[in-house]
Amino acid sequence: xxxxxxxxxxxxxxxxxIAESEKYYAFLDINPVAKGHTLVIPKxxxxxxxxxxxxxLMGLHLFSKGVAHAIKKTIPCLRIGTTVIGLEVPHAHIHxxxxxxxxxxxxxxxxxxYTKEEFQDIAAKIAANYNS
Ligand code: AMP
Numbered sequence: 001x002x003x004x005x006x007x008x009x010x011x012x013x014x015x016x017x018i019a020e021s022e023k024y025y026a027f028l029d030i031n032p033v034a035k036g037h038t039l040v041i042p043k044x045x046x047x048x049x050x051x052x053x054x055x056x057l058m059g060l061h062l063f064s065k066g067v068a069h070a071i072k073k074t075i076p077c078l079r080i081g082t083t084v085i086g087l088e089v090p091h092a093h094i095h096x097x098x099x100x101x102x103x104x105x106x107x108x109x110x111x112x113x114y115t116k117e118e119f120q121d122i123a124a125k126i127a128a129n130y131n132s
Contacts (some may be wrong), residue, residue, distance in 0.1 A: 002020060002045065003045055003089065003090060003091035004089060004091070005039075005041045005045075005089055005091035005093065006043070006045045006091060008025070008041075009025040009041065014118045015027035015028070016028035016030075016051075016120060016122070016123035017123060018038055018068070018070070018126050018127050018130060019063075019066070019067055019068055019121055019127060019130045020053065021063060022043075023039065023044070023056065023059055023063075024040060024044060024059065024060060024063040025040070025041050025042065025043060025044055026038055026039065026040045026041075026064075026067045026096075027039055027123070028119055028123050028131060029095065029100045030119075031111040032111060032112045032114070033075035033097060033104070033105065033106065033107055033109060033111060033112070034075075034077075034097050034098050034099065034104050034105075034112070034127060035075055035098065035112065035122065035123060036071045036074060036077075036097075036126060037095065037096070037097050037098070037112075038067060038071060038080055038095075038096040038097075038126070039093045039094070039095060039096075040063060040064045040067055040089060040094045041060075041092065041093045041094075042056050042059070042060050042092055044056055045091055046091070047086070047090040047091065047092065048086065049084050049086060049092035049093070049094070051092075052092055055081050057077045059131060060092070060094065061094075062092050063087050063094060065128060066083065066130060067096060067126075067129060068080040068082070069124050069129075069130075070127070070129040071096055071098055071126055071129075072098070072131050072132035073076070073129040074122075074125045074126045075098040075106075075122075075126075076098075077098035077099055077100055077130070078099060078100050078101075079098075079099050080096050080097065080098055081095075081096075081097045081098075081099040081104070081105045082094055082095065082096055082097070083095045083097065083105060085107070097107065109125075
């Protein structure tokens with residue numbers, strides 16, 4: 001069974017896409033802890049990020065760097081926080097989260113609620129900055 005993130009990368013289920021390359025895919029988290037909370041995945045389906053081969057792990061971070069710059073240009077914040085959790089979806093991914101303080105990266109807080117149109121608008125603005 002392909003993971004939910006493989007289905008997203010293949011376009012079999014929808015996502016709020018930010019950016020894509022041959023090996024990587026970035027999209028908005030649907031239960032964001034902050035506006036612009038983004039997930040970056042390798043298209044290669046591996047559960048634990050630290051089981052990725054070195055080249056894919058390095059590539060994932062380099063791809064995340066470009067996405068982080070685009071988020072920073074779009075969402076007013078001090079930093080783009082990064083975290084790896086991986087307890088819910090068994091497909092390696094990096095969380096990129098705009099933060100103004102450590103409290104903004106608290107996964108126990110109630111998640112933000114956006115409409116489909118709001119998610120689309122956020123994704124389109126970050127994607128435009130990624131491509132510029
Ligand atoms: P974790 O595996 O613990 O890092 O958490 C997985 C993350 O993926 C959570 O923040 C979820 O909100 C997010 N997530 C799960 N399904 C989807 C989906 N279909 N589209 C976007 N984000 C998702």
